[in-house]
Amino acid sequence: MKKLSLFLFLTTILVFGLIVPVSALPITGTFTFEGHEYEVVSSDSTWEEAKTEIAARGGGWYFADITSELEQNFIADFLGHGAVQSIDLVWVGGHKVGGTWVWDSTEASIPLPGSASYQNWASGEPNNNNGIGPPELYLALDKRDKRDWLWNDANLEGAYGDAYYVSGYIAERVSPVPEPATMFLLGSGLIGVGVFVRRKFKR
Numbered sequence: 177m178k179k180l181s182l183f184l185f186l187t188t189i190l191v192f193g194l195i196v197p198v199s200a201l202p203i204t205g206t207f208t209f210e211g212h213e214y215e216v217v218s219s220d221s222t223w224e225e226a227k228t229e230i231a232a233r234g235g236g237w238y239f240a241d242i243t244s245e246l247e248q249n250f251i252a253d254f255l256g257h258g259a260v261q262s263i264d265l266v267w268v269g270g271h272k273v274g275g276t277w278v279w280d281s282t283e284a285s286i287p288l289p290g291s292a293s294y295q296n297w298a299s300g301e302p303n304n305n306n307g308i309g310p311p312e313l314y315l316a317l318d319k320r321d322k323r324d325w326l327w328n329d330a331n332l333e334g335a336y337g338d339a340y341y342v343s344g345y346i347a348e349r350v351s352p353v354p355e356p357a358t359m360f361l362l363g364s365g366l367i368g369v370g371v372f373v374r375r376k377f378k379r
């Protein structure tokens with residue numbers, strides 16, 4: 177039996193090790209920060225495609241907005257720092273509408289460099305790529321050139337010349353509160369455990 181278990185265990189590791197695709201975005205998953213839930217999705221979607229995918233989720237998900245240094249730092253910590261990263265650009269929910277940068281979630285304006293309000297633009301950004309190529313109307317966290325997730329305006333596809341740099345996007349929502357029914361089940365489950373333990377001790 178023990179040999180069989182070991183065999184199954186090793187086989188599982190081997191099979192999953194082979195099946196799991198090697199993603200351009202090594203860090204995917206969910207995390208929470210100050211009552212909000214975030215999900216980093218590995219994807220080569222354009223900014224508009226990412227927006228559509230997030231809207232299609234329902235459940236209160238929206239394209240992540242970053243409105244404080246704490247929030248930025250928390251997200252950056254999750255994405256990871258240092259030279260080992262292969263990630264380049266990750267979309268967040270900012271875009272330029274009618275000449276103004278706004279968060280897609282609230283339509284609140286995104287402060288520009290020099291503003292007293294929180295912003296995290298990389299040096300020289302937003303630069304619209306100096307007018308070269310497609311317009312840069314979409315906000316990405318930029319890991320290229322050791323920028324460590326500073327903000328950069330990018331074009332729709334996150335492409336420069338023939339190269340594509342986008343590795344994913346970030347969805348955000350207010351952490352859902354458990355339904356009363358779930359709480360009830362959880363509560364009764366705990367009571368059940370309590371009764372079981374008491375019975376065991378009475379014997």
Ligand SMILES: [Ca+2]
Pocket residue numbers: 240241242243247348
């Ligand atoms: Ca936010």
Ligand SMILES: [Ca+2]
Pocket residue numbers: 301302303304305312328329330
């Ligand atoms: Ca730019």
